[in-house]
Amino acid sequence: MSETILELSNVSKTFAGKPAVRDVSFGVQRGRITGFLGPNGAGKTTSLRMSLGILTPDSGSVSLFGGKPRPAALDRVGFLPEERGIYRKMKVIDVITFFARLKGVGAAEARKRGLAMLEEFELPGVAESKVKTLSKGMAQKVQIISTLVHEPEFIILDEPFSGLDPVNQNALEQIVRRQAEAGRTVLFSTHVMEHAERLCDQIVLVAKGRKVFDGSVKDALGEVPRRVTVEVTSEHDLSQLLAGKGEIARGEPVDGNAVWTVDLASGTDAQDVLKACVDSGVKLARFEPVRAHLHDAFVHLVGASATANAETETV
């Protein structure tokens, strides 16, 4: 049976009269990767800070490892905060060792682990460099290593992908996967859906401080109407031919062909559309059931206006 290691119950937080988090509840299960998703300003960082006891909720409660988020519990957590920043004048290996020692790892072991992780994170040869000589992305990787070096059982990463180039975003996805394979629990926030779609067992979606979805990626994709694109060489009016099979719209012609999209009504599938076309002698140039992505579910659940900010950063 799965074990809930973090549970937020009806948690709310208001700053200067402006609600940031409104009555949010969700749980994080041991050994799973949970994505905490939402547009800018949705309340993700505030919720993560409340999860760790950095902020106290105005109402509702937080349970971490079955109790209040006390300092002793935090030794079992690795937290990457949204504000990046490590000691610029220190050497890379000294920074990593320092964070490991804060969490109770012995000096020799901390150094050994730090050097191994620099290799794993494809940062060989920077151990003795000063942090200030690193690029922003490299410094962020060092900060992520510092978050993981004490081998925490619960890893919380606030927007870990932002600031990394696509190659390093990919590398970080693999690191998150390896942490989960090693039995660790991961909770990360992001407003870029692609990472969550590839990585997560569970997603929690928030918008304007409220939870709007909590479930698997598959369930989220199930919220999006299934779509078929039909390109026809004949002048049939598909809106009449396919009436009752879903929402039908005619788009811009392609190479002189008419292009229609059909958002399938529930209980109708792509084969029904295909059969209706074939039975009526419609000449098909293309018939394409469109695979929904998490981004589509996000837009569907949150609304296009709320996603405007989230569009600004892509992988």
Ligand SMILES: Nc1ncnc2c1ncn2[C@@H]1O[C@H](COP(=O)(O)OP(=O)(O)OP(=O)(O)O)[C@@H](O)[C@H]1O
């Ligand atoms: N310390 C604070 N004082 C005042 N307002 C705050 C504070 N922290 C957050 N807020 C406000 O609370 C709301 C939620 O912010 P939060 O940082 O939790 O969102 P987020 O989902 O993490 O956004 P982003 O993706 O942009 O980091 C925002 O309107 C923000 O301006």
